[in-house]
Amino acid sequence: MAAITMKNIVKQYGDGFPAVNDVSLDVQDGEFMILVGPSGCGKSTLLRMIVGLEDITAGEMVIGDRVVNKVAPRERNLSMVFQNYALYPHLTVYENIAFPLRLAKTSNEEVQRRVNQTAELLELTEHLERKPANLSGGQRQRVAMGRAIVRQADAFLFDEPLSNLDAKLRGQMRTEISRLQRRLGVTTVYVTHDQTEAMTLGDRVAVLRRGVLQQVGSPRELYEEPVNLFVAGFIGSPSMNFLPASVDGSFLETPLGRFELRDERKIEAVGDRSVVLVGIRPEHFEDVSLVGEEKKARGSIVRAQVDVTEWLGNELYAYVPYEAPEDLAAQLRDLSRELDSDQLRTQAVVALDAASLISPGREAELWIDTTKVHIFDPATGDNLTRDEERVEQLGRMAEDSRAAQREAQRGPADDETGASVAES
Ligand SMILES: Nc1ncnc2c1ncn2[C@@H]1O[C@H](COP(=O)(O)OP(=O)(O)OP(=O)(O)O)[C@@H](O)[C@H]1O
Ligand SMILES: [Mg+2]
16 A cells, blocks of 8 residues: 655646646545546546556656656556446456456466455455356446456556446445445545545545646535635535625625625625625525524525526425626636536525425525625635635544544454455
C-alpha cells in the first residue's frame, strides 16, 4: 500500500490544450479518494497519469516515496479497472481472475489460494468455472474487479467502473466496493460523475473543472461549505438554487422576495457589493403552513408563484420560475450548462414536506432557512460566506468517523478473507 502525491501536475495533449492544469493532490495511504467533475474535465487523464498510461507534461507524481514520472506502468504496481473493462471471453471466471498472477508467473498453488479468496470476497465462488458470456452484468463487473484486486497492488484506480450497469446493480455494486475497499484498506482513486457514488463512497472528494482542481474535502464539507458556485452547483441533487440579489444594507432583494441576513458574519462578507448571488439548497425551503413558530422565527417568508409540482411520496418538489437581470441570467445559464444540469431555465427548485398542499399555478408562501444560505460573488463565483471554523470541525469529524469505520471493518472475522488478500 502507498500514498499517492501529485505535485503541480500538468497534461498538455498534442494540440497544447491543458487537459489537466496544475493539480496538486495528496491521497493518503489507505484513503478512498473520489474524483468528480463534468465530462471532459480531465478525470480519466489524471487517473491515466497515475497509472502511467499517459506521459506527464509537468509536475511530479509520487507513489509511496518514489517519483514515478519515468517509471513504466508495469513497475508502478497499481491495479486499474476501466470504464469499459474487457474480460477474456474464452477463459473461465477463474482464469480471468488469475490472469495477472499468471503473467507474474505465480505458482499454481498460490494462484489457487488467491483466486479462491478473491472469489469468496466477491461472492463468485459458484461461478468460477463459467465463461463471462453466461454471466449477468453485475457478475461480470465483479470478475473485472476480482482481476484488479487479486494481486497485491499498492493502489486501486477505478474509472467509472459502474457506468454501464443498470440502477439497481449500480446500487448493489456501490455498497460492495465500499465494503471491499474498507476491508482491504488499499489506497483507492475512483472516478465518477454519479452524485450518489461521489457522496457515499469516498473518504474525500476532489472536484475538477476544466482541468483545474476546485476543492478537496469530505462529502459533507463540499455540500455544506463549497468554495465557489461551481462546487456548490455540482454537488447535490437537485442542485443548489442561485438567486440574483441586490443588496440593501442587511437586506437582500431577490426575485422571490426580500429577506434579511441576520448573521453579522455574512453581512460583513457581502461588504460593499451591490449585487450578489444567493445560494439556497432546495431542502432549505419549506411550506410555511408546516413550519412551527419557533423555527419560523429563525428564517424568512417569501411569496412565490409555483409553476409545476412533483409529489414523490417522501417529499414534494415545486418549481418556481423567476425573472433575473439578463447578464446574471446568462451567467447562470452558462454555469448550468457547464454542470451538465438539465435545469437551464431561471427557476428555483424547492423540496417541501410531502404533506404540503401547495399546488401549481397558485401563489405559495415559502419559508426559507436563512441561516443556511450562502452568498457568492457574481464576478468571481467565490463563496463569500464559507465558514472556516465549520470546515475545520467537519474535517475532524470526517477523520474520526474514518478511523472508527476502519477499526470496525478490521474485526477478527475478516482476517481469513479480505485482510489476508492484501497482506499475503
Ligand atoms: N488523446 C487526446 N488528445 C487530445 N486531447 C485529449 C486526448 N484525450 C483527452 N483529451 C482531451 O482532454 C480533456 C480531458 O479528457 P478526459 O478524458 O480526461 O475527460 P474526463 O473528465 O474523463 O471526461 P468523461 O467524464 O467524459 O470521461 C478533454 O477536453 C479531451 O477532449
Ligand atoms: Mg473519462
